[in-house]
Amino acid sequence: MRQISKPPAGNRPLKTLERVLSKAGVGSRTEARKWVTAGRVKVNGRIVKDPDTWVDLERDKVFFDGKPLEKQEPVYLLLYKPTGYLTTYDDPQGRPTIYDLLPDRDRYLFSVGRLDLDTSGLLILTNDTAFAERVTNPDFKVPKTYLVKASKHLTDADLDRLRHGLELRDGPTRPAVVERIRESGGKSVFEITITEGRNRQVRRMVEALDAKVLKLVRVAIGSIRIGALAIGKTRELTADERRALSGASEGQRLGGTNDDR
Numbered sequence: 690m691r692q693i694s695k696p697p698a699g700n701r702p703l704k705t706l707e708r709v710l711s712k713a714g715v716g717s718r719t720e721a722r723k724w725v726t727a728g729r730v731k732v733n734g735r736i737v738k739d740p741d742t743w744v745d746l747e748r749d750k751v752f753f754d755g756k757p758l759e760k761q762e763p764v765y766l767l768l769y770k771p772t773g774y775l776t777t778y779d780d781p782q783g784r785p786t787i788y789d790l791l792p793d794r795d796r797y798l799f800s801v802g803r804l805d806l807d808t809s810g811l812l813i814l815t816n817d818t819a820f821a822e823r824v825t826n827p828d829f830k831v832p833k834t835y836l837v838k839a840s841k842h843l844t845d846a847d848l849d850r851l852r853h854g855l856e857l858r859d860g861p862t863r864p865a866v867v868e869r870i871r872e873s874g875g876k877s878v879f880e881i882t883i884t885e886g887r888n889r890q891v892r893r894m895v896e897a898l899d900a901k902v903l904k905l906v907r908v909a910i911g912s913i914r915i916g917a918l919a920i921g922k923t924r925e926l927t928a929d930e931r932r933a934l935s936g937a938s939e940g941q942r943l944g945g946t947n948d949d950r
C-alpha cells in the first residue's frame with residue numbers, strides 16, 4: 690500500500706481505494722469515498738481514511754466493514770424502462786426510479802446512458818465501466834434506435850432533414866437513418882437511428898422541425914432489440930449480445946419492437 694497521490698512507476702496493478710471499492714460493487718465512487726473517510730475500510734489490517742490511497746490488488750488485503758472485498762462478477766442487465774421512471778439512483782422528491790424495477794436493488798449497477806422520464810425502452814445496467822464507456826462514447830458510434838410519434842405530419846423533406854443532420858444549439862447532428870412507419874390521425878410515426886447520445890437529442894431534433902414528440906421508445910441499442918422483453922422487466926444480456934455491442938460500429942441499422950406502437 691502506498692499513500693501517494695500519483696501511481697508509482699512499474700507494472701503493478703494499482704488502483705485507488707475509491708475505485709477498488711466501487712469496482713467491487715460496494716457503491717458509487719462518491720459513496721465509496723464517504724465510506725473510506727468514515728473509517729469503514731481497512732487495508733492490510735489498518736484503517737485507511739484516504740480514498741485516493743493506491744492499493745495493489747495482488748498484494749494488499751482490503752476489508753469493508755470487516756469483510757474481505759470480493760471481486761464482483763460483471764453483470765449486464767437489459768431493462769425495458771417504462772415512462773415515469775427516473776434514470777437515477779435516488780430522487781430527492783421520492784419519485785420512482787429504474788432501481789425500483791431491478792430484481793436486486795442492493796446490487797450496485799449503473800445505467801449505460803439515460804432515458805428521459807417520459808421515454809420508455811431499452812436501458813442497459815452494468816457494473817462494467819469499460820463496457821459502459823464503449824457503448825456511450827460517441828466515437829464508437831454505437832447506434833441507438835428510437836420509435837417516435839410526432840405531434841404533426843412530417844413531410845419527406847422533414848425526414849430528410851433528420852437524415853442529413855440538422856443544427857441544434859450544441860452543434861449539427863450526425864447523419865441518421867430514418868424510416869417512416871405510418872401516419873396516424875395526422876401525426877407521423879417513424880424510427881430514427883442515431884449514433885450520438887446528446888441530452889434530449891431526439892426530442893430536440895423533432896422540435897427543430899416545429900413539431901413535438903408525443904411518444905418516444907428506444908427500441909434497439911446496437912443489435913439488441915426489445916424482442917419479447919415485457920415492459921418494466923429485465924433480462925441478462927447474452928454473451929453474443931455483449932460481444933456484438935463491444936464491437937458495434939457505424940452503419941448497423943437496427944430496430945423493431947413488440948412495443949405498443
Ligand code: URA
Pocket residue numbers: 803804805806808888889890891892893905
Ligand atoms: N432522445 C431524447 O430526446 N430522449 C431520450 O430519452 C433519449 C433520446
